Amino acid sequence: MEATVPILGMTLAGFEAAARGRGMVPPDVRAMYRRFHRTGEVPPGGFPSWVDDGRRPVHAVHVDGATAKFTMALHDGLETESVVIPMRHRDGSVTRTLCVSSQVGCAMGCRFCETAQMGLMRSLSAAEIVAQLHAARFAVEDPVAGATGFEIKNIVFMGMGEPMDNLDAVVGAIRTMTDRNAYGIAPVHVTVSTVGRTEGIRRYGDLLREPGFHRLNLAVSLNAPNDRIRSEIMPINRAEPIALLMAALLEFPKRPNAAICMEYVLIPGVNDAPEHCDEVCALLRPLRCSLNVIPYNPRRGSPWPAPEEERVREFVDRAIANGQFCKRRGTKGRSAMAACGQLGNAAIRNRRWVGVGAPEPAKEIVEIRVADA
Ligand code: SF4
Incomplete structure (x- = not known):
């Protein structure tokens, strides 16, 4: 049987090359x-028989007023999970960020993360990653307007999985997502987030050295001010401690004025003390970066609660007083387990499928409001 070509995982140049041998003009x-x-x-x-269009059934959406989460059934019975996050700006316009998964489950075992509870089931292909964008555009209802076909401005690789452990597919997906003949997502609006896989950071840096890709972004889950705490909550730190991570980040080819986003999930009693704040600011001083403080979203069975708002504010204020550029990230989607570190949960198994050709409206969407940016 003739091998099929996954159109979702290909740039136009690659697709044309595949078609040429099959006599198409x-x-x-x-x-x-x-x-x-x-x-x-x-x-x-x-499509001609040699084209795999890669569309899969998309499951109805979970909503908590600002965030739409959807799952997509893969050919082997597994599922991807993705989240559309609308953002209203001061001028009233709305843009949308799509958070995509690069794997089903994750092998990294971060203790604060829901996905880690699943373990790694498998990595996704480039086509399966792009299929999440295709589904968000054409099979999922617009969380704001209640129709399909909305634009996605930003892509963040912050869903299930460690992107650097599936980097060939991630890079292939980025090439298709940014292809002007496909989705035309601007590279400056694409962010790959890693737990701190240093070899992957270096290889991702090689992509930034290619013409047209120098504005891609990097985010790193730091989450601790020192190796002792980081190794407790992130097993990867035992193999790749902070000094190795910092060395890779200092070599990363950032464009002028660009900053690496250092994510810091603030967990009560673990990493939220004033001295932790001072320590992390000192650690980051040599690096041009933004410290993004993310209030912990308790996973199922979590030993830790969410932090109090006042503690979050104090931590952010102290970091700023230390001279560190620091932002507090919102926690949209918490009630629907669609927030950071909460993908891969069992609550989404109660579902209804939406067709792939002409999708029905996802009736579980009862209300989606847009949260303030
Ligand atoms: S936080 Fe990211 S890297 Fe860590 S287990 Fe969860 S999905 Fe994997």
Whole structure:
């Protein structure tokens, strides 16, 4: 049987090359490729038999007033999870960020993370990663307007999985997502987040050295001011301690004025003391970075509660007083287990499927309001 070509995982150049050997002429192939990625339409009569369109059933959406979470069934019965986060700006406009998964489950075992409870089931292909964007655009209802076909401005690789452990597929997906003939997402609006896999950080840096990709962003889950605390909550730190991570980050090819985003999940009684704040600011001083403080979202069976708002504010204020550029990140989606570190939970198993060709409206969406930015 003829091997199929996954259109969702290919740039136009790659798709044209595959088509050429099958006797198709470039204008036809280009039109087919652009229409599918830009509008979700398949050619009248369907794709040629050598094309795998990669669309999968998308499950109804979980909503908590600001965030839409959806799952997509894979060919082997596993599922991806993704989150659409709308953001209203001061001028009243709304943009949307899509958080994608790069693996089903995760092997990293971070103690504060819901996904870690699943373990790693498998890595996703580039097409399966891009399929999440295609589904968000054409199969999931707009959390604001109540229709499909909304634009996604930002892509963050912060869903299930460690992107650096599946970097070839992640890079392939980024190439398709940013292809002007496909989704045309600006590289400056793409962020890959890692637990701190130093070899992956170096290889991702190589992509930034390619023409057109120098504005891609890097985020790192730091979450602790020193090796003792970090090794307790993030097993990866025992293999790749903070000194190795910092060395890789200092070499990372940032564009002028760009900052690496250092994520710090604030966990009561673990890493939230004033001296922890001082220590992490001193650690980050040599690095041009933004410290993003994220109030902990308790996973199921969590030994820790969410932090009190006042403690979060104190931590952020102290970091700023220390001269560290610091932001507090909101926790949209907490009640629907769609917030940071909460993907991969059992609560989403109670579901209804939405068709892939002409999707029905996802009736579980009862109300979506847009949270203030
Ligand atoms: S926080 Fe990220 S790297 Fe750590 S277990 Fe969860 S998904 Fe994996």
